[in-house]
Amino acid sequence: MxxxxxxxxHIAKLARLELHAEEIDRVTAQLDTILSYVAKLDGLxxxxxxxxxxxxGVCNAFREDEVKESVKREKALANGPxxxxxxxxxxxxxx
Amino acid sequence: xxxxxxxxxxxxxxxxxEEITSVQLTESILSRIDAVEDRVKSFITLHLEQALVQAEExxxxxxxxxxxxxxxxxxxxxxxLCTSDMPTTCGSKILENFIPPYNAxxxxxxxxxxxxxxxxxxxxxxxxxxxxxxxxxxxxxxPWKPGYVAGGSSGGSAACVAADESFASLGSDTGGxxxxxxxxxxxxxxxxxxxxVSRYGLVAFASxxxxxxxxxxxxxxxxxxxxxxSGYDNxxxxxxxxxxxxxxxxxxxxxxxxxVGVPAEYFNEGLxxxxxxxVREGIDMLHDAGAEIINLSLPHTEYCVAVYYLIAPAEASxxxxxxxxxxxxxxxxxxxxxxxxxxxxxSQGFGDEVKRRILIGTYAxxxxxxxxxxxxxxxxxxxxxxxxKRAFGQCDLLVSPVTPTPAWRIGEKADDxxxxxxxxxxxxxxxxxxxxxxxxxxxxxxxxxxxxxxxQAAHFNEEVLLRAAWNLEQRVGVKGRKPDLG
Numbered sequence: 258m259x260x261x262x263x264x265x266x267h268i269a270k271l272a273r274l275e276l277h278a279e280e281i282d283r284v285t286a287q288l289d290t291i292l293s294y295v296a297k298l299d300g301l302x303x304x305x306x307x308x309x310x311x312x313x314g315v316c317n318a319f320r321e322d323e324v325k326e327s328v329k330r331e332k333a334l335a336n337g338p339x340x341x342x343x344x345x346x347x348x349x350x351x352x
Numbered sequence: 353x354x355x356x357x358x359x360x361x362x363x364x365x366x367x368x369x370e371e372i373t374s375v376q377l378t379e380s381i382l383s384r385i386d387a388v389e390d391r392v393k394s395f396i397t398l399h400l401e402q403a404l405v406q407a408e409e410x411x412x413x414x415x416x417x418x419x420x421x422x423x424x425x426x427x428x429x430x431x432x433l434c435t436s437d438m439p440t441t442c443g444s445k446i447l448e449n450f451i452p453p454y455n456a457x458x459x460x461x462x463x464x465x466x467x468x469x470x471x472x473x474x475x476x477x478x479x480x481x482x483x484x485x486x487x488x489x490x491x492x493x494x495p496w497k498p499g500y501v502a503g504g505s506s507g508g509s510a511a512c513v514a515a516d517e518s519f520a521s522l523g524s525d526t527g528g529x530x531x532x533x534x535x536x537x538x539x540x541x542x543x544x545x546x547x548x549v550s551r552y553g554l555v556a557f558a559s560x561x562x563x564x565x566x567x568x569x570x571x572x573x574x575x576x577x578x579x580x581x582s583g584y585d586n587x588x589x590x591x592x593x594x595x596x597x598x599x600x601x602x603x604x605x606x607x608x609x610x611x612v613g614v615p616a617e618y619f620n621e622g623l624x625x626x627x628x629x630x631v632r633e634g635i636d637m638l639h640d641a642g643a644e645i646i647n648l649s650l651p652h653t654e655y656c657v658a659v660y661y662l663i664a665p666a667e668a669s670x671x672x673x674x675x676x677x678x679x680x681x682x683x684x685x686x687x688x689x690x691x692x693x694x695x696x697x698x699s700q701g702f703g704d705e706v707k708r709r710i711l712i713g714t715y716a717x718x719x720x721x722x723x724x725x726x727x728x729x730x731x732x733x734x735x736x737x738x739x740x741k742r743a744f745g746q747c748d749l750l751v752s753p754v755t756p757t758p759a760w761r762i763g764e765k766a767d768d769x770x771x772x773x774x775x776x777x778x779x780x781x782x783x784x785x786x787x788x789x790x791x792x793x794x795x796x797x798x799x800x801x802x803x804x805x806x807x808q809a810a811h812f813n814e815e816v817l818l819r820a821a822w823n824l825e826q827r828v829g830v831k832g833r834k835p836d837l838g
């Protein structure tokens with residue numbers, strides 16, 4: 258087994274996903290199949306091989322730090338599931 | 353005359369000669385959609401009234417002697433591109449009512465050239481899938497055969513172009529999502545070089561792999577669309593400021609002096625003999641056109657799927673963390689703590705495949721596994737890219753199948769994620785290496801399903817792809833063949 262039920266429960270928590278008991282069983286089996294497949298990479302020696310981040314090596318694409326117009330508050334709030342005209346409203350955090 | 357069956361270039365000529373108006377063209381497309389959409393199911397959002405308003409405006413501009421390269425031409429876009437006047441759902445319940453505050457750069461470019469945007473087309477949720485079956489709203493049906501997949505994730509784009517519901521469409525390609533549906537639906541599709549087209553406003557799936565590109569009825573239309581959408585954008589820091597050539601000038605007769613590589617690993621077991629036959633015939637045609645054919649090897653091909661299904665989910669798990677129900681999209685309004693709200697919003701809003709990839713990605717990036725999975729995959733990605741660099745020292749382009757098989761039945765592989773992942777084996781390496789790739793219609797299977805040929809070239813060598821594709825198109829002779837949709 259590449260991955261256990263307990264590990265799947267832990268990852269789901271990290272990813273902020275709730276899985277039902279039946280879903281955990283199914284996902285554990287599927288992830289196990291996928292992780293067993295990707296384990297074929299273990300057979301390759303990659304000592305000293307650089308990682309690819311941008312395929313053409315673009316790195317640190319800086320620009321001048323200029324103040325520009327940004328999205329207006331009204332527009333930024335327009336898609337909020339709950340908002341009060343000034344901010345997004347969420348359930349109480351500190352009780 | 354049925355204007356809807358014209359190519360983008362043909363329709364543009366008629367507009368230029370003032371033989372038709374954009375309103376007539378748009379009405380023709382809308383009546384076509386009305387007639388076949390129940391069967392093809394390619395659209396998530398149709399913008400009928402707005403389309404006619406845009407068409408009227410285009411006609412006005414043309415009368416005044418103005419108008420851009422696409423002035424008055426109706427096109428569709430995949431629902432992963434932000435449009436400030438239409439919902440952008442990404443095929444997901446979590447973004448069902450989301451209307452972005454801005455347009456994607458490519459949408460501004462289309463509008464800037466006068467295109468009439470008729471609507472947003474179906475896709476796998478967040479572009480994750482190979483069949484568009486993961487769309488939360490409707491699953492497009494292959495125009496060539498009812499009950500068969502249109503491919504994915506840009507299945508709506510491919511289906512609507514094949515069904516003459518749109519003159520062209522924009523899709524996105526993270527592991528083959530333009531080229532594969534283009535092949536399965538018999539249209540032309542191009543994934544440009546990573547950095548050639550701005551990703552600003554393209555809802556992110558895997559940021560180091562995603563690229564926007566066109567799906568069109570022929571190669572000339574593909575070149576025209578590439579002229580419109582290409583170019584550096586300072587709002588996408590991964591885009592690259594290489595000058596944009598006039599791609600329509602690349603369509604030259606003959607391939608003298610062009611070296612075409614045939615990678616042995618792309619013709620392995622599992623390749624449908626009908627597909628292989630069509631591709632081998634295509635290779636002969638490239639040779640007849642003057643190209644030199646070279647057999648070569650891309651030795652790390654067998655690792656592509658494993659690398660991709662670590663890197664893409666890892667990046668996805670990070671990109672999709674933003675869907676938390678706070679600022680936009682769906683929220684579970686019944687949750688009474690913040691943590692419950694996050695968890696139930698995401699669990700109710702995302703579909704199974706998206707959850708699966710978030711979980712794989714979270715695992716690959718989690719403490720203790722990062723080096724073994726994500727770093728390892730990123731190193732093997734370098735080896736895969738080096739394979740291509742070596743190959744392009746020997747040849748100008750690579751020719752291969754796009755997919756191992758023609759389209760399959762809807763539902764056939766829906767319960768076997770790994771089997772579906774493996775069907776991407778021939779397209780994902782282009783994304784890993786950032787090189788451009790194209791699918792060109794090349795023939796039909798015994799039961800009438802389209803088969804495409806894939807062409808791949810070195811970074812920023814879209815011109816050689818277009819030239820080879822155009823020569824292939826002339827010789828294959830399937831252009832203009834239409835599915836029977838009544």
